[in-house]
Amino acid sequence: MTVTTPATPETALTREQAEFRRLVARELAQRSDRGSAAASLAAVAAAVRTLLGDRWAATQAADARRKGGRRVHYLSMEFLMGRALDNALDALGLRDEVRAALGQGAPALDAVRGHEPDAALGNGGLGRLAACFLDAFAALELPSFGYGLRYEHGMFAQAIHDGRQVELPDPWLEHGNPWELVRPEQRYEVGFGGMVSHAGGLCRWEPAELVLAQACDFIVPGHGTDHVSTLRQWRAQAARPIDFAAFCRGAHEASAQHKQEADALNWVLYPDDSTPQGRRLRLRQEFFLVSASLQDMLARDQREHPGDMTGFGCRNAVHLNDTHPALAPAELMRLLLDEHGLGWDSAWRVTTAATSYTNHTLMPEALETWPVAMLEELLPRHLEILYEINRRFLADIRARFPGDEALVQRVSLIDEGHEGHERRARMASLAILASHKVNGVSALHSELMVQTIFADYARLWPERFLNVTNGVTPRRWLAQANRGLAGWLDEQIGSGWRTDLSHLQQLHALAGQKRLGTAAAKIKLANKRALAARIAQDTGVQVDPTSLFDVQIKRIHEYKRQLLNVLHVIARWQAIVADPDADWVPRTVIFAGKAASAYHAAKLTIQLIHDVARVVNSDPRVGDRLKVVFLPNYGVSLAEAIIPAADLSEQISTAGTEASGTGNMKFALNGALTIGTWDGANIEMAQAIGEDRLFIFGLRADAVARMKQLGYDPRLYVEENPQLRAVVDAIADGTFSPAEPERYRSLVQTLLQRDPYLLMADFADYVRTQQRVDALYRDPAAWHAMALHNVAGMGHFSVDRTIREYVEHVWGRAPGQ
Numbered sequence: 001m002t003v004t005t006p007a008t009p010e011t012a013l014t015r016e017q018a019e020f021r022r023l024v025a026r027e028l029a030q031r032s033d034r035g036s037a038a039a040s041l042a043a044v045a046a047a048v049r050t051l052l053g054d055r056w057a058a059t060q061a062a063d064a065r066r067k068g069g070r071r072v073h074y075l076s077m078e079f080l081m082g083r084a085l086d087n088a089l090d091a092l093g094l095r096d097e098v099r100a101a102l103g104q105g106a107p108a109l110d111a112v113r114g115h116e117p118d119a120a121l122g123n124g125g126l127g128r129l130a131a132c133f134l135d136a137f138a139a140l141e142l143p144s145f146g147y148g149l150r151y152e153h154g155m156f157a158q159a160i161h162d163g164r165q166v167e168l169p170d171p172w173l174e175h176g177n178p179w180e181l182v183r184p185e186q187r188y189e190v191g192f193g194g195m196v197s198h199a200g201g202l203c204r205w206e207p208a209e210l211v212l213a214q215a216c217d218f219i220v221p222g223h224g225t226d227h228v229s230t231l232r233q234w235r236a237q238a239a240r241p242i243d244f245a246a247f248c249r250g251a252h253e254a255s256a257q258h259k260q261e262a263d264a265l266n267w268v269l270y271p272d273d274s275t276p277q278g279r280r281l282r283l284r285q286e287f288f289l290v291s292a293s294l295q296d297m298l299a300r301d302q303r304e305h306p307g308d309m310t311g312f313g314c315r316n317a318v319h320l321n322d323t324h325p326a327l328a329p330a331e332l333m334r335l336l337l338d339e340h341g342l343g344w345d346s347a348w349r350v351t352t353a354a355t356s357y358t359n360h361t362l363m364p365e366a367l368e369t370w371p372v373a374m375l376e377e378l379l380p381r382h383l384e385i386l387y388e389i390n391r392r393f394l395a396d397i398r399a400r401f402p403g404d405e406a407l408v409q410r411v412s413l414i415d416e417g418h419e420g421h422e423r424r425a426r427m428a429s430l431a432i433l434a435s436h437k438v439n440g441v442s443a444l445h446s447e448l449m450v451q452t453i454f455a456d457y458a459r460l461w462p463e464r465f466l467n468v469t470n471g472v473t474p475r476r477w478l479a480q481a482n483r484g485l486a487g488w489l490d491e492q493i494g495s496g497w498r499t500d501l502s503h504l505q506q507l508h509a510l511a512g513q514k515r516l517g518t519a520a521a522k523i524k525l526a527n528k529r530a531l532a533a534r535i536a537q538d539t540g541v542q543v544d545p546t547s548l549f550d551v552q553i554k555r556i557h558e559y560k561r562q563l564l565n566v567l568h569v570i571a572r573w574q575a576i577v578a579d580p581d582a583d584w585v586p587r588t589v590i591f592a593g594k595a596a597s598a599y600h601a602a603k604l605t606i607q608l609i610h611d612v613a614r615v616v617n618s619d620p621r622v623g624d625r626l627k628v629v630f631l632p633n634y635g636v637s638l639a640e641a642i643i644p645a646a647d648l649s650e651q652i653s654t655a656g657t658e659a660s661g662t663g664n665m666k667f668a669l670n671g672a673l674t675i676g677t678w679d680g681a682n683i684e685m686a687q688a689i690g691e692d693r694l695f696i697f698g699l700r701a702d703a704v705a706r707m708k709q710l711g712y713d714p715r716l717y718v719e720e721n722p723q724l725r726a727v728v729d730a731i732a733d734g735t736f737s738p739a740e741p742e743r744y745r746s747l748v749q750t751l752l753q754r755d756p757y758l759l760m761a762d763f764a765d766y767v768r769t770q771q772r773v774d775a776l777y778r779d780p781a782a783w784h785a786m787a788l789h790n791v792a793g794m795g796h797f798s799v800d801r802t803i804r805e806y807v808e809h810v811w812g813r814a815p816g817q
């Protein structure tokens, strides 16, 4: 006789659980492919979405009733959400209901989960930060909206052909998006081009083209609360889809031109901006996001506070995630001046009260500017407004600093261009001018921000600048990604860490106990076995789960120095070959990451990783002592699979270049030890965890700056370090690319001649520090105690703490309130 566990009787279910079962059954009944993973996913997602819809309505009603406090509007061109199913089931407490709801014979939850595509509407850290923020908005019950674009294709999918990256379109909407709630009644017109008429002192923009912005909502559930947050993504539709007269004349292609132009706004995240057409499309996307979002905010505010436009800034925070949405203050000014009849001073007060801005990079070349000519063509009224903002601002500067025309030129919103360069509008300058608060994302980055790129503005308005160090959500990055560790933490210190991550501190007192180290080691090993299976499946490489998993996963970029990691791998390979019988700690070096499609040096790094991996992995003298793998198509879900299995986290950017990093936080939270430079949030992590519990190496930011100033010669380091010379020679002489010995010539030349990211200067210390890593790994008890101390120190890096700081210092009150 078979005994089956009886399903929970209907009567014992909560209202939501019962509703969930009913909704899943209803969805399944409508599908011909019942029993497939696709049908299960669609049914569960639709049921969850409906329940979240109820919570959404209750949240909006509660937010509208709230007196005081402000609604936060987070504008971002990127939201790197990843999968939604696991998170939603956890938040709603429905995980254990899925089996009963889907019925017998349904695929396992793991299979259903694996079927969900990642919502990869972002490039990297900046977009993932926005996604973590939405999670905290809900958990902290903060009245809020995230605003973004609904791209048909997010970040490209990465395939590897012959060791080279190939970009494929990301088909995430191929099977529809069961999470999306389309809001047909939430639509706004967004204009482009045309002219400005000035009649009777009134300005009116008459756009040549109108595009409809249609709201598509994604509801983000809160953990430990019924509150939810909203990601509102705009889909563009032509206001006049086809030119019917042209169509009837038989001019089919011409008749669809408007539709085509509108659709293009949704096609992809980051159209290749190496062409003028690509840059123009990007500007159109940015304005489309800004205009639709602001119209939506104003409409909501007017519903709740009819006739009180001047109070908008006190009730609403408009936050710019980097400068991509920096046209927001110009558009808000236009709406207030031209559509709502406010005077300049009053409109500017409202705008600056509402606006705040986060900077994400110090690299001057990454600061956005737009050709004035392009603005004039696409956004003529906004250009006028920019000029007027600038005229008033510069008059003020000239009054404060008479005769300092150099300062005027440096801080002007307009780069006047010279020697044939076109005039350009500086978006970071606009963002700073219009914001009451501007923040960097780690202590070091915020400090360097006011010392370097924004030094002039910081002198003008020192009180405007502050730091808010990034954080990550412990729900996704610990509770869901690492259920083994999470459950074990519940047993050791209680489950309070799930809502208040500072509870992790209690682990410090326990970390030295042998019993706990052994338990932590077991959890890690299980995660490593699972990853080893995935590596075998995805790359064909067999790796030893007991070897040290040394992991660097992030966008491939020169400043992040994946190449430095490769140099160490080559040095290690050469050393093993020279002395195979030494006491080597077996290592598996794991890479993942995408290179921007037009970024040649980054793509070459991917190819080098593959070339080195081929040589090392097939070298019989090396055996299991060293393996190198590159897991393709990095994204949120892959990160969730890799991070819990990492022993060592590579955070090795040139000091002063990584604004914060959040990958570093996810790793330490999962018990990996960090090898890293004194950069970004690594510094604050070291301070929180204990500096001797991380492997810190390399030049610090001040030394990097000094070295560059004095004249840095990478050749000197190569000449005096035979190990480094052997590594560089091997790359240069075609050891890893015998069929094409010249393949890495440009790469080696850059290293020897300019080495802008100081790999040569940091190499020796990096290799020495890797030896310290080996030494500790040989002592498992010491290693795992250290790992637990790392977890214990990570309470500060919860995104909940980050959002509390934003509320307290940036969003909570309008200036002067």
Ligand SMILES: *Cc1c(COP(=O)(O)O)cnc(C)c1O
Pocket: 080, 123, 124, 125, 126, 128, 553, 554, 555, 634, 635, 636, 639, 660, 661, 662, 663, 664, 666
């Ligand atoms: C966390 C995360 C990042 C940011 O990683 P860094 O190492 O801080 O650059 C990028 N992409 C994904 C998918 C992430 O989850």
